[in-house]
Amino acid sequence: MIELSDVRKVFPARRTAGEVVALDGVSLSVARGEFAGVVGPSGSGKSTLARLVNLLERPTSGTVTVDGRVLTDLDAAGVREARRSIGMIFQHFNLLDSRTAAGNVEHPLELAGVGRTERRRRVADLLDLVGLADRHASRPAQLSGGQKQRVAIARALAARPSVLLCDEATSALDPASTTGVLELLRQVRAELGLTVLLITHEMSVVRAVCDSAVLMSEGRVVDGGPLAEVLARPDSALAAQLVPAPAGSGVGGDLVLVTVTDATPHGAVLQTLTAELGLSVEVVGGSVETVAGRRFGRLLLRVEGDDGRLDPALARLRAGGALVERAAAGDPRPQSDADDTPRPDREPDVQRLADAPDVQR
Ligand SMILES: Nc1ncnc2c1ncn2[C@@H]1O[C@H](COP(=O)(O)OP(=O)(O)OP(=O)(O)O)[C@@H](O)[C@H]1O
Secondary structure (H helix, E strand, O other): OEEEEEEEEEEEOOOOOOEEEEEEEEEEEEOOOOEEEEEOOOOOOHHHHHHHHOOOOOOOEEEEEEOOEEHHHOOHHHHHHHHOOEEEEEOOOOOOOOOOHHHHHHHHHHHOOOOHHHHHHHHHHHHHHOOOHHHOOOOHHHOOHHHHHHHHHHHHHOOOOOEEEEEOOOOOOOHHHHHHHHHHHHHHHHHHOOEEEEEOOOHHHHHHHOOEEEEEEOOEEEEEEEHHHHHOOOOOHHHHHHOOOOOOOOOOOEEEEEEEEOOOOOHHHHHHHHHHOOOEEEEEEEEEEEEOOEEEEEEEEEEEOOOOOHHHHHHHHHHOOOEEEEEOOOOOOOOOOOOOOOOOOOOOOHHHHHOOOOOOO
16 A cells, blocks of 8 residues: 655756746555555656655655555654565666676665575566576676566566665667556555556556556646546546547547446447437547556537537436446647657656665565
8 A cells, every 4th residue: 555645856957046846736645555656747746656655755734654654754764664664667678787697686685685595586486477497597788678678677676675666667668568567566466465656658558457546747647546436527637648649630520539447338328319309429439458458438429400409408418327428629629749749758766766776584
């Protein structure tokens, strides 16, 4: 379980006088075993939030609680001890080039003083878990990006953590490797009962693996919740990013936006507009995705022949649970800027590696 309560983080500005408010009163709760995403534009505070969860940064104010322990109340020794239950993986893997895959996974066990026989046994189990038993002797330079991230996951799990933080863990990977790493994360979450907090700018990643997500903007959480709930809210900014509404620009006539979920199939809407009211309906845009294992989509309809019956019909459909609204000609909602936007490459997380949590015997 991860709980942030009214967390604020202020940094001195890097180049100018003054300060940067990286997090501005963030509260967040992730249940044990949940797979939670944190999304938002560059600079919105996502990485700072992740670094606060294992206290690589201390908040300026507010509390951080992990597995019932209030980390912000602990002294340095207490934080070191608590960090053992928090694993972390990074965009650039942070593997030691001079060591083999097995050597990288073994490293934190050595630092923790785990005996040689036990270390070897655990390393073999971990490399087996991530599907790299046959590459134990390979160095990072001999591995693909996806394989390197698998080694990093094995290393993060060496401590038997209860929480795994993933900071843009698939951002440097090609689509096939991304899929493989996400499948592995889901698998280890299920097998080990981990709580996972995943920082990403890729909405496809959230759609594929997350149970819940929060949207950050300028250091604040501006939207969020379980994905099924978020997606059922037609005015949700996060839902609009997860499954963007089709653009209605250049399309004349009356436009109706239908949000499709497993619980609110669109068939009744089409049936009412066409068969019941005798209106002419054309689908002019839309997409249906699988999000958190459920069907979710948006359809943009052009309706012709309205003589005052459309609005009452939409009101009736809404009363019956359908998610329908009139859409303006022009883009009815902000489009997602997340998926296809190249992300500026990060500096390697050298500081983070130096701070990487050690592990339990
Ligand atoms: N150590 C620091 N010193 C000064 N400012 C910082 C520091 N770390 C982060 N910031 C600032 O805090 C704000 C939030 O940064 P953060 O890296 O958390 O955002 P982000 O959403 O993760 O962005 P990105 O997706 O680009 O990594 C930014 O304005 C950033 O410049």
